[in-house]
Amino acid sequence: MKKFNESIVFKSIFGIVLMLAVFSLIVSSLGYKGFTEALLEQYADGAFRTADASTTLIDTDEMTSFILSGGKSERYKNTYARLSRMCNATGMTFIYVIQPDTTDYEHITFIFSTINENSGYDQYPFGYVRETTNEDYKNKYRRLYEGDSERELVIRDKGYIETDPHITAMMPLKNSAGEPVGILCVQRQMDSLLKSRNAYLKEVLIVMLIIALLVIFGQSSYLHKVCLMPIKKITDEAKRYATENVPSEKKLTEIISNKDEIGQLAHSIDQMEETIQEYVINLTKITAEKERISTELELATHIQADMLPSVFPAFPGRKELDIFASMNPAREVGGDFYDFFFIDDDHLYMAVADVSGKGVPAALFMIAAKIILANNAKNESSPAQIMESANQYMCENNKEEMFVTVWMGILEISTGKLKAANAGHEYPVIREPGKKFELLKDKHSFVMGAAETTKYHDYELQLTPGSKIFLYTDGVPEATDAHNNMFGTKRMLEALNKEPTASPKHIIENVNKEVGIFVKDEEQFDDLTMLCLEYKGIL
Amino acid sequence: MEITRKEDNGSIILNIKGEIDGTNVDEFEKSLKESVSQSQNVVLDLTGLVYISSTVLRVFLMYQKQMKAKGGVMVIKNVGNDVMDIFNVTGFVKLLNIEK
Numbered sequence: 001m002k003k004f005n006e007s008i009v010f011k012s013i014f015g016i017v018l019m020l021a022v023f024s025l026i027v028s029s030l031g032y033k034g035f036t037e038a039l040l041e042q043y044a045d046g047a048f049r050t051a052d053a054s055t056t057l058i059d060t061d062e063m064t065s066f067i068l069s070g071g072k073s074e075r076y077k078n079t080y081a082r083l084s085r086m087c088n089a090t091g092m093t094f095i096y097v098i099q100p101d102t103t104d105y106e107h108i109t110f111i112f113s114t115i116n117e118n119s120g121y122d123q124y125p126f127g128y129v130r131e132t133t134n135e136d137y138k139n140k141y142r143r144l145y146e147g148d149s150e151r152e153l154v155i156r157d158k159g160y161i162e163t164d165p166h167i168t169a170m171m172p173l174k175n176s177a178g179e180p181v182g183i184l185c186v187q188r189q190m191d192s193l194l195k196s197r198n199a200y201l202k203e204v205l206i207v208m209l210i211i212a213l214l215v216i217f218g219q220s221s222y223l224h225k226v227c228l229m230p231i232k233k234i235t236d237e238a239k240r241y242a243t244e245n246v247p248s249e250k251k252l253t254e255i256i257s258n259k260d261e262i263g264q265l266a267h268s269i270d271q272m273e274e275t276i277q278e279y280v281i282n283l284t285k286i287t288a289e290k291e292r293i294s295t296e297l298e299l300a301t302h303i304q305a306d307m308l309p310s311v312f313p314a315f316p317g318r319k320e321l322d323i324f325a326s327m328n329p330a331r332e333v334g335g336d337f338y339d340f341f342f343i344d345d346d347h348l349y350m351a352v353a354d355v356s357g358k359g360v361p362a363a364l365f366m367i368a369a370k371i372i373l374a375n376n377a378k379n380e381s382s383p384a385q386i387m388e389s390a391n392q393y394m395c396e397n398n399k400e401e402m403f404v405t406v407w408m409g410i411l412e413i414s415t416g417k418l419k420a421a422n423a424g425h426e427y428p429v430i431r432e433p434g435k436k437f438e439l440l441k442d443k444h445s446f447v448m449g450a451a452e453t454t455k456y457h458d459y460e461l462q463l464t465p466g467s468k469i470f471l472y473t474d475g476v477p478e479a480t481d482a483h484n485n486m487f488g489t490k491r492m493l494e495a496l497n498k499e500p501t502a503s504p505k506h507i508i509e510n511v512n513k514e515v516g517i518f519v520k521d522e523e524q525f526d527d528l529t530m531l532c533l534e535y536k537g538i539l
Numbered sequence: 540m541e542i543t544r545k546e547d548n549g550s551i552i553l554n555i556k557g558e559i560d561g562t563n564v565d566e567f568e569k570s571l572k573e574s575v576s577q578s579q580n581v582v583l584d585l586t587g588l589v590y591i592s593s594t595v596l597r598v599f600l601m602y603q604k605q606m607k608a609k610g611g612v613m614v615i616k617n618v619g620n621d622v623m624d625i626f627n628v629t630g631f632v633k634l635l636n637i638e639k
Contacts, residue, residue: 356597358561401601405593405629424629446630450600454630474593484558486590526561526592 008231009223013216020215024208028201035200036157039193040167044153047169050090051151051186057082058097058112060173063181066111067099071126084114093119093166094187097173100141106132108141111182119189144172145180157190165190230256234266245280247273297332297360304333304363307370309340312505320413320538321348324504325531326512334527335362335404336473337370346413349377352471352531353406354425356447365402369394369448373406383408383421384456387448391423391456394449403449407471416463416535421456423448426474427489429496433466437496439489465537470496470507475526479515487518504532542570550580556587559595568598575602579611586617596631603635614638 058079066076087095097112108130113123124130132138140152154168166189173182237252252266305327314323325338335355343349351373355362372393376386386408394404407428409420420428424447431437440461446454463469472492479487495514496507508530515528540557551574559567574581581602599615606613616638618626626632 354593357594401597401604403597403600424631426628444628444630446633447596451634478592 008227009220012223013219016215016219017212020208020212024204028204028208031204032197032201035197036193039196040155040157043167043188043190043193044169046090047092047153047167047186047188048151048171050086050092050095051169051171051184053090054083054086054095054186055171055173055184057086058173058184060175060181063111063173063175067127071111080112080114083112087114087116088118091188092116092186093121093189094123094185096124096185096187097182098185099182100132100145102145105138105141105145108132140170141183144170144183147172147180165194226258226260227262230258230262230266234262234269238269241273247277294332300360300363301329301332304329304367307367308337314340315342318413320536321411322504322534322536323348323350323532324508325352326508326529328528329358329363330475330523330527331359333360333363334358334529335366336475336527336529337366338471338529338531339370339374340531340533341374343377343410348411348413349374349408350411350471350531350533351406351408352425352473352529353404354473354475354527354529355404356402358527361400361402365404365449369404369406373408377410382419382458383410384445384458387421387423387445387456388454391448391454392452395452398449401450403447405447409469411463411533411535414538416465416467416537418461418463418469419458420461421445421458423454423456426472426477429470429472429493430461431468431470431496431500433464437468437470437493437500439493463535465535467535468500468504468507469533469535471531472511473527473529475528476511476515476530478526479519479528480522481519482522487515491518504534507532540567542567544570544574546578549578550582551578552582552584554584554586558590559588560590560592561594564592564594564598567595571598571602575606575611575613579609581606581611581613583613583615584617585615585619585622588619589621591622591625593625593629596625596629599631599635612636 059075062075062079065073066079069076071080083095083097087093093116095112095114096110098108098110101107101109110124110126110128110130113125113128115121115123132141136154140149140154143149144152150171152170154170156167157165166187169186169188171184172180173184175181233255234252237248240248251270253263253270256263256266258266308327309325312324315321323340325340327334327336327338329336335358336353337355338350338352340348340350353366353369353373355366355369357365369390372390373386376390376393380386380389387406404423405425406423407420407425408423409418411418420442422428422442422444424444427439427441429437430440443457443459445456448454461469477487477489477492481487491514492511495511498510498514499506502510511530512528540555540559540563542556543554545552545554553570553574555567571581571583603613614636618637623632626635626637
C-alpha cells in the first residue's frame, strides 16, 4: 500500500489547505488593519470630546495664580477635583495639564495631573518636571503651543516599559488674550481595543480551522468516491487481468460511472483487454496452425527420406559393387534427391538431381521428378531416352517453371560399362584405380522441365574394378562460410583425395566433415546430397 | 547484389553486380518482373556479376519464357566467366539470348 503522503487525496488536500491558509492570512491581516483603524478613530474621537469638555473646566486666566499658589489655592483644588471627576466619569486614564519649556521643548512641567482611580497608576505631583518622552511629543507640543494646530493625537500602540499601549489627545489652553498657557492632555489606554482585536483574530482563526477541517473531510471523501475508488477498481482489474489473462464478466465502464478522464481510462482498459483477447485468440489459432504445419512437415520429411533408398549396405548380396548416398535438406524438406536400383540383374540405375528452389515447392517437384524418372527407367533403354520422355512429361503444365538438373547413369555390372547423361547437373567426379579423384567434364544438356524439345545425349565410361564415381549437388561446392567464401570443387576434390581408397560411406563422411569444418556455425543454405559408387567387378 | 536500372529509347537496361543467391533472389526477381512487364526489350547487363546459384536460373528461365510469349526480347550481355560456366553446365546457354 502507498504511503498516505504519496496519495492523490493527500496532495489535493494539502494544496487546498495551503491556499486556504494563504487566503485566511490575507483576510485576517486586512481585517486586522481595518479593525484597528476603525477602533482607533472611535477611541481618538472619545478622547478629544473629553479633552474638549475638560478645557471648559479650567479658567485659563487663572493659570498664573494656580502656579503661583504652588497648587495650594482653593480655586486650584476645585479645578483639580472637577478634572479628576471628569477623568473617572469618562473612563480616561489620565487627564493632565502641562507647560512645556518653550525654549527647546525638552522638558515639561505638570500643572494638573489627575488619574483614573481604577488605573493603578500614580499621578505626578504639582510642578513635576520631566523630560519630553520623544520627538513626536516634542514636535506636537511645539505645534500646539505656537498656534500651528488646535488638536494633536499621539498613538503608542506597541506597549512600553512604563505604560500599556495608549493614545493621547492634546489641545492647547489659551487665556482670554489668546496666548497659550498650557496643554491639556487626555490619555486613554487601548486595552479594550487590543482585547476585542485579539478576540476578532481568534474568531477568524477558529472559523478558518473549521473550514479547513470541513474541506479536508469533504474533499477527501469526495475524491475517495469520484477518483480513488474508481482508480482502485481499474488497478485491481488490470492486476487481475495480468495474472488471469481472461476478460472480466463485467466491463469496467459498467462498474465505473465516471464520464471524466477516469472514465476514459476505464474505457481504454476495456478496449485493451478486448484487443489483447482477440490477439491471444488469433495467436492461439496461428500457433495451432503452425504446429499442425510443422507436424505435417516433419511427416513430409520422413516420407521424403523414406522415398530414397536409405538402408546400407544397399545390396548385401551383390559383391560387385558398393554404394552409399546421403541427403541433408537445408529445410525440413528439400529439392535434392538421389536414387539407385537394379533395373534388371545386370543393370544398376543411379541418379542424382537438384530441383531449382528449396522447401515444399521444390520437394513436391522432386517427388514427381523422381517417380517419373524411375518409371521411365523401366521402359527406356538409355539415360538420354529416359530423360527425353521424362522431360516431355515434366514440361506439361509446369507453370511455375520449376526445373531439375539430373545426372543419370546405368551401369552394366557384367562389363563395367557406364552409360550416362547429364541434364545441366554438376560434373561428376571419377577415380580410376590407383589414381586420384578428378572432375569429369562431361557433355552437358539442358535442365529438365524447362523446354519440351530438349535433346539429351548419352556418353559411355568404362569402369574397371576399383573405379569410383562420386556424384553431388551444388550444395557441396557452394557451401558458404561466414566470410561468404564458397567451399568449391577444389576443396571438395581435396576432401575426396584424403582417403581415395576408403569405402564409399567413408568417403562421403570425409566430405561431410570437411564441409562442416569449412562453414563452421553458418546456417546450411542449400540441400547437401552426395552419392558414391565403387565398382568392384566380377569377383 | 546491386541492381541499377536505366531506360533507353523504350528498352530497359538492368545492370546486376555482385552475387545472386537464395538470400536475394526475390529482390532480383522483383525488379526483373517489373521490367519485363513494362518493356518489350529488356537487357540484362551482367558486368560485375560474379556468381549465381542454381535457384536464380529458374528466374532467368521464367522471364525468358514470359518475354518470348508476349513477343518481346530479353537479351543478356557481358557475362563473366564464372557465370558463363554455370550457364554452360546447366545448358542455359542454349536457351537464353546471350550476346557475346
